[in-house]
Amino acid sequence: MYQTRTLHIGTLTLGGDAPVRIQSMTNTDTMDTFATVEQCKRLADEGCEIVRITAQGVKEAENLANIKSSLIQQGYTIPLVADIHFQPKAAEIAAAIVEKIRINPGNYIPVGAKKFSPLQIIEKISPLLDICKTHKTVIRVGVNHGSLSERITMKFGNTPQGMVESAMEFVRIIHDLNFDNLVLSMKASHVKTMVDATRLLVSRLQAEGFDYPIHLGVTEAGDGEDGRIKSAIGIGSLLLDGIGNTIRISLTEKPENEISVAKAILQSCGNRVFTAEYIACPSCGRTQYDIESVLQEVKRRTKHLKGLKIAVMGCIVNGPGEMADADYGYVGAGPGKVVIYKGKKIVRKDVDAEVAVDALMDVITNDPSPKSIE
Ligand code: SF4
Structure with missing residues (x-):
């Protein structure tokens, strides 16, 4: 477990x-204020808590003021992050x-520099740190x-060690300039490199007494199942280690699609709870009802019951034992028949399969001691 300091990104706490x-992150043109604002709103409505917008040059950085004020006028206070790549002036x-702004350490080191020169970096980064101190702006040092x-x-x-070194030499300078409003990230499209680099970074930070929050993400993860699996493995591995304070799922899809994936990863890793949780067996020859459609229906009708664990199991032989700590269970009990469990106790026996989901809902909604229903 890596315990970090708490930062304030506007009104949002991080770490x-x-x-x-x-x-x-938006994928609209930053100069298109309307499209960018609309996408930020859709992301916030989906449950996104921080939106990053590219500011590749001075004019894009300036237009962030129009985007921000339009969002505030419409009641959206979601914190914005400017993604800066090459221009310190834009930052x-x-x-x-x-x-918050995201910078790449490489952009503060003269191109082609063969030797590390802290003085050159101090000269280049100091004006930015002064502005960030005045405005309480957070900086993410993002190494790719x-x-x-x-x-x-x-x-x-081209190794995790190189990535970590690139961040650490920068972090030490920024810290020595009395700036600690920092988040760090190690991103790679190769999952193992991203995981190894982040683990190494955290061990180095701890060894040197730093406690900066960590941003997790697998870059260029792709789309569909590939993108989701890569992100789940990379981000999930680190979350299970107790590392990670904010996550971004990079999909080659509309950014709004990233939010439900982020929520699923966080819930699966036990970090946050957004919906009911389901335990369902894969079914086998013992299953005597259409488990796939029953599971879909149960999910549709109970997803909002945040905090509950609901099991849908194929048979009474192994189902009850395997549904572990479920709060409620729907368990097949022979041709056309189902039993409903509350915890480990049968509360409805011999229920006709056609009305069994209704019976489950009835048990849940009339439970005199519901565990957690929101
Ligand atoms: S719970 Fe029963 S139906 Fe489901 S996989 Fe196990 S044995 Fe098969």
Whole structure:
């Protein structure tokens, strides 16, 4: 478990005891204020808690002011993050407008530099830190596996160690300049590299007494099942280690699709609870009802019952034993018959399969001691 400090991104807390935050990134043109605002609103409505917007140049950074004020006028206070790649000037403008900026350490080191020069970095980063201190803007130092400097790759190769080194030399300088409003990330499209680099980063941070929150993400994860599986493995592995304070699922799909995946990963890893949870067996020759359609119907009717565990099991032989700690259970009991469980106790016997989901709902809604229903 990596215990971090708490940061404030506008009114949102990040790190410390705050829930692991869900973030996404717009894919609209930042100069298209209307489209970007509408996408931010859709993301917030889906449950996104932080939205990142690219600010590749000065004019895009300036337009963040229009985006922000339009969102506020419409009642959306979701914190914004400006994604800066090459222009330190864009970072300085954005840092006075939005709650957080993301910078790549490589952009503060002269191109082609063969030697590490802290003085050059201090000169380049100091104006930005002053603005961030004034506006309480958070900085994410985001290292990408694909954009390590030649100096780093010459020394460490294109490795997790190189990624960590690239972040640490930067972090030490920023800390020495009395700035600790920092989040760090190690991103790679290769899942194992991302996991190894993040674990190594955390061990180095702890060894040097730092406690900065960590942002997790697998870059260029792709779309569909591939993207979801890569993100779940990379982000999930680290969450299970107790590492990670905010996550972004990168899908080659509309960003709104990323939010339900983020929620599912966080719930599966035990970090947050958004919906009811389901335990269902894969079914086998013992199953004597259409378990797939029953499970769909049960999910449709109970998804909002946040905090409950509901089991749908194929047979009475193994089902009750395997549904473990479910709060309620729907268990097949022979041709056309179902039994309903509350915890480990049968509360309805010999129920006709046609009305069994209704019976389950009846048991849940009339439970005199519901565990947690919102
Ligand atoms: S619970 Fe019963 S029906 Fe489901 S897989 Fe196990 S043995 Fe088969």
